[in-house]
Amino acid sequence: MSAYSRTPAPPVRAAKGLVLLLCCAVVVLPFVAVVATSLAGQRQINAAGGYVLWPSPVTFDAYRAVFAGGVVTRALVISLLVTTVGTLLSLTCSALLAYALSRPGSLGSRPLLMLVLFTLLFSPGIIPLYLVVRQIGLLDSHWSLILPVLINGFNVIVIRSFFLDLPRDLLDSARMDGAGETQVLWRVVLPLSKAVLAVVGLFYAVSYWNSFFSAQLYLNDAADWPLQQVLRTFVVDNSTMGVDNTALAGELPPPQQAMQMAVLVISLVPILLIYPFLQRHFAKGVLVGAVKG
Amino acid sequence: MDYIRLNRRQVLRGALGTAVMGALTACGSGGTTSGSAGSGGGSVRLPGYVPYTGLKPDLPGTPEGVLPAFFSYPANPVAFTTEPPAKGGVVHALCTMNTPPTPLGGNRYWQALNKSLGAELRITGAPTADYINKFQTLMAGGDLPDTMEVRANTPQLPGLLEAKFQDLTEFLSGDKINDYPGLANIPTVSWQSTIYNGGIYGIPIHLPAIRLAASARADLIAAKGLTTELKTGEEFLELCRALTEPSANKWAIDEPLSTLEYVGAMLGIANNWKAEGGSFTKNYEAPEMRKALEIVAQMWKEQAFHPDAFTATGAQKVAWMSSGATKIHVGASTWSNIAIAARAADPKAEIRAIAAPKFDGGGQAANYLGPAIFSITGLKKAPKERIEEVLRVLNWLVSPFGTAEHRQRVYGVQDWDFTLKGSDPIHTDVGKSETTVPTLYIGASPVVHYAPGFPDITKNEYEAEKQALTTAEAWPIGGLYSPTDQARGAGLDKKMKDLQADIIQGRKPVSAWDEGVAAWKSEGGDKIRAEYSEALQKSGRN
Numbered sequence: 001m002s003a004y005s006r007t008p009a010p011p012v013r014a015a016k017g018l019v020l021l022l023c024c025a026v027v028v029l030p031f032v033a034v035v036a037t038s039l040a041g042q043r044q045i046n047a048a049g050g051y052v053l054w055p056s057p058v059t060f061d062a063y064r065a066v067f068a069g070g071v072v073t074r075a076l077v078i079s080l081l082v083t084t085v086g087t088l089l090s091l092t093c094s095a096l097l098a099y100a101l102s103r104p105g106s107l108g109s110r111p112l113l114m115l116v117l118f119t120l121l122f123s124p125g126i127i128p129l130y131l132v133v134r135q136i137g138l139l140d141s142h143w144s145l146i147l148p149v150l151i152n153g154f155n156v157i158v159i160r161s162f163f164l165d166l167p168r169d170l171l172d173s174a175r176m177d178g179a180g181e182t183q184v185l186w187r188v189v190l191p192l193s194k195a196v197l198a199v200v201g202l203f204y205a206v207s208y209w210n211s212f213f214s215a216q217l218y219l220n221d222a223a224d225w226p227l228q229q230v231l232r233t234f235v236v237d238n239s240t241m242g243v244d245n246t247a248l249a250g251e252l253p254p255p256q257q258a259m260q261m262a263v264l265v266i267s268l269v270p271i272l273l274i275y276p277f278l279q280r281h282f283a284k285g286v287l288v289g290a291v292k293g
Numbered sequence: 294m295d296y297i298r299l300n301r302r303q304v305l306r307g308a309l310g311t312a313v314m315g316a317l318t319a320c321g322s323g324g325t326t327s328g329s330a331g332s333g334g335g336s337v338r339l340p341g342y343v344p345y346t347g348l349k350p351d352l353p354g355t356p357e358g359v360l361p362a363f364f365s366y367p368a369n370p371v372a373f374t375t376e377p378p379a380k381g382g383v384v385h386a387l388c389t390m391n392t393p394p395t396p397l398g399g400n401r402y403w404q405a406l407n408k409s410l411g412a413e414l415r416i417t418g419a420p421t422a423d424y425i426n427k428f429q430t431l432m433a434g435g436d437l438p439d440t441m442e443v444r445a446n447t448p449q450l451p452g453l454l455e456a457k458f459q460d461l462t463e464f465l466s467g468d469k470i471n472d473y474p475g476l477a478n479i480p481t482v483s484w485q486s487t488i489y490n491g492g493i494y495g496i497p498i499h500l501p502a503i504r505l506a507a508s509a510r511a512d513l514i515a516a517k518g519l520t521t522e523l524k525t526g527e528e529f530l531e532l533c534r535a536l537t538e539p540s541a542n543k544w545a546i547d548e549p550l551s552t553l554e555y556v557g558a559m560l561g562i563a564n565n566w567k568a569e570g571g572s573f574t575k576n577y578e579a580p581e582m583r584k585a586l587e588i589v590a591q592m593w594k595e596q597a598f599h600p601d602a603f604t605a606t607g608a609q610k611v612a613w614m615s616s617g618a619t620k621i622h623v624g625a626s627t628w629s630n631i632a633i634a635a636r637a638a639d640p641k642a643e644i645r646a647i648a649a650p651k652f653d654g655g656g657q658a659a660n661y662l663g664p665a666i667f668s669i670t671g672l673k674k675a676p677k678e679r680i681e682e683v684l685r686v687l688n689w690l691v692s693p694f695g696t697a698e699h700r701q702r703v704y705g706v707q708d709w710d711f712t713l714k715g716s717d718p719i720h721t722d723v724g725k726s727e728t729t730v731p732t733l734y735i736g737a738s739p740v741v742h743y744a745p746g747f748p749d750i751t752k753n754e755y756e757a758e759k760q761a762l763t764t765a766e767a768w769p770i771g772g773l774y775s776p777t778d779q780a781r782g783a784g785l786d787k788k789m790k791d792l793q794a795d796i797i798q799g800r801k802p803v804s805a806w807d808e809g810v811a812a813w814k815s816e817g818g819d820k821i822r823a824e825y826s827e828a829l830q831k832s833g834r835n
Binding site: 024042043046047048049052053068069070071074077127128131134139213216217220222223225230232233256257 | 333391392393394395396397398415416417418419420423426427429430433434436540542600606608609611612613614615617618638692722723726727819
């Protein structure tokens with residue numbers, strides 16, 4: 001029996017378990033610290049030197065301050081809408097383009113592929129992109145957050161590679177049974193490509209969810225800003241977050257560190273909720289798509 | 294207090310990078326004054342200064358530049374204007390927006406403001422850190438709003454102003470400003486920074502002239518048997534050591550780069566540039582800068598600074614001071630917001646200024662003056678009637694402290710956005726969300742000392758400013774122009790600040806400073822010096 005297939009001795013197993021536990025702790029502790037700090041008061045945070053692992057007492061002051069006035073709630077709804085619509089549209093268009101590019105003999109597939117690859121190497125500057133968005137009338141519209149980034153070249157290549165890996169015979173047999181290209185795509189290719197679609201969908205969703213720069217450039221009214229742009233003002237800038245100095249007489253300002261952590265929690269939770277459902281597809285989808293040229 | 298809260302870096306980025314600054318000695322507040330300024334091609338008669346006299350401050354402003362102080366808000370604010378300044382339509386502004394307000398549809402403050410202005414105030418905003426991107430994009434796209442916050446580090450600023458912005462000279466120069474009494478109430482020193490291409494190209498957003506000060510938790514320092522009255526730099530360092538208790542999560546100071554400048558002032562380093570024999574020496578080149586870096590790097594090593602000092606926001610630093618996590622703040626000279634927050638956390642808390650001593654003793658060190666502005670508000674080119682209308686709107690927005698317009702702009706609607714505590718307006722929770730409409734970046738009243746509910750804090754801040762101004766050191770390149778500084782100065786300064794941060798944190802040795810200075814010179818510093826020297830000679834001031 002080879003060494004690696006023998007059951008290790010209990011001390012070795014314990015040591016392995018300990019190492020794995022430590023690895024888990026390294027991953028989990030920052031999250032715990034973020035959540036706990038978001039629920040702690042400023043005094044406890046200061047006493048602990050910046051982060052706490054167990055809030056005592058638990059206070060929701062930071063969340064109350066972040067959500068005060070409804071600005072963050074409104075931005076949350078906008079972000080959810082943009083992310084949902086954007087991801088669906090991006091996934092649809094990317095899959096269609098990838099399928100066309102994966103079919104040998106498609107009209108213009110080679111030049112199209114070159115164009116897609118070109119976007120991986122060169123991106124338009126901020127101002128040219130702004131001028132295009134303005135010219136086609138997308139300023140101050142939430143479509144400006146979606147259409148300019150509708151198709152990501154990298155994601156198209158990943159999906160195309162996955163499609164190319166599907167058995168040619170399977171597709172040919174579908175055609176022999178009378179299926180057209182649309183039916184082949186819809187009934188054969190896409191059902192077999194759930195893994196890559198899940199992964200690319202996650203890529204798109206995360207990208208839309210995290211996007212703030214487009215909103216900053218194209219949306220002039222702050223009431224239209226998505227969540228990340230609003231939250232950015234809490235974390236990056238020297239903002240007093242709605243608390244004018246004039247209002248401070250006799251009351252404590254909201255806990256700043258806790259607010260920053262609350263902002264992190266708010267921005268992380270939706271993606272964390274989606275990820276477990278896609279995780280089983282994740283490794284397979286990325287690997288299969290990535291190793292084929 | 295209607296202040297724009299900034300950290301030191303933002304002030305430097307936003308204002309001090311300017312190449313066109315006025316001679317601060319022109320400042321006056323004791324009566325009607327006016328002057329002239331030249332920059333980049335000509336001279337112009339500055340707007341006259343007509344201070345508002347409708348309200349008597351508890352402590353008066355002084356000709357040296359001390360700002361007036363108010364112990365409480367006037368009980369019955371009087372109207373400053375007689376009618377809405379606009380005749381309908383929209384006034385569109387581009388400015389910093391760090392906290393998005395409740396949208397107009399559900400914002401009573403904003404609706405009332407629009408009613409008072411006689412127009413819809415539409416705002417395109419971007420956070421401080423992203424503002425320049427937004428500004429440049431809008432400029433490139435040609436979609437100019439009526440008013441724009443213009444920062445002095447905008448590339449190619451004189452050319453841009455000439456091409457796209459209205460020259461306001463014919464509307465504001467000299468006595469013409471009397472048509473706009475709110476604008477006439479802005480001190481002359483701040484107007485100096487609006488002069489480009491021989492014309493007035495904006496409305497200044499006023500800031501106190503002193504740009505750097507240290508304030509401290511005097512109560513906690515006294516509890517340790519120590520004092521804030523310092524006589525030498527060594528005493529300052531000893532105080533910092535005594536206040537440093539990392540094991541208890543307590544540190545002495547919150548801001549290393551400002552402290553470097555503060556220590557530099559103790560060592561006699563000049564205020565940014567030093568004029569000597571018709572030429573200039575940058576503060577980077579001063580031999581004392583190496584010593585200042587050594588001192589502050591040693592302080593960092595001794596853990597005198599909060600470990601997050603380089604990355605924390607201003608609001609976090611206020612929280613540190615109010616909880617006692619740090620006990621000395623080096624930053625803006627208006628620190629009453631810190632004192633108020635500290636008092637809210639601890640009724641016994643007391644913030645006092647620490648007047649910087651000369652490092653080796655012998656009196657108070659120099660206090661650096663700045664351009665006394667945050668930014669300027671430029672106007673899009675437009676027909677005369679439209680310019681006058683927009684100027685009237687700005688005049689309304691800059692209505693002086695204590696007037697009905699000021700109270701409405703800052704505090705909103707009574708019993709909705711604010712309630713009265715005595716005569717001091719205090720924001721309600723609704724008001725905190727509604728009143729973040731960033732009017733103060735479009736047009737803001739001249740700053741005064743006012744800490745609602747805490748007259749002692751107001752008095753302390755006032756007295757500290759008065760004391761500091763006794764050793765004020767003017768801005769030496771005021772009224773002079775360097776195109777290279779305008780175009781590349783901010784970038785060069787950033788590299789030097791990054792190097793300072795590296796040295797302080799021990800990532801680079803102090804000896805790296807000399808290489809940095811050499812690079813600064815060759816990459817543009819020498820050219821900037823030559824341009825300023827030439828401008829100085831032409832000005833006949835040397």
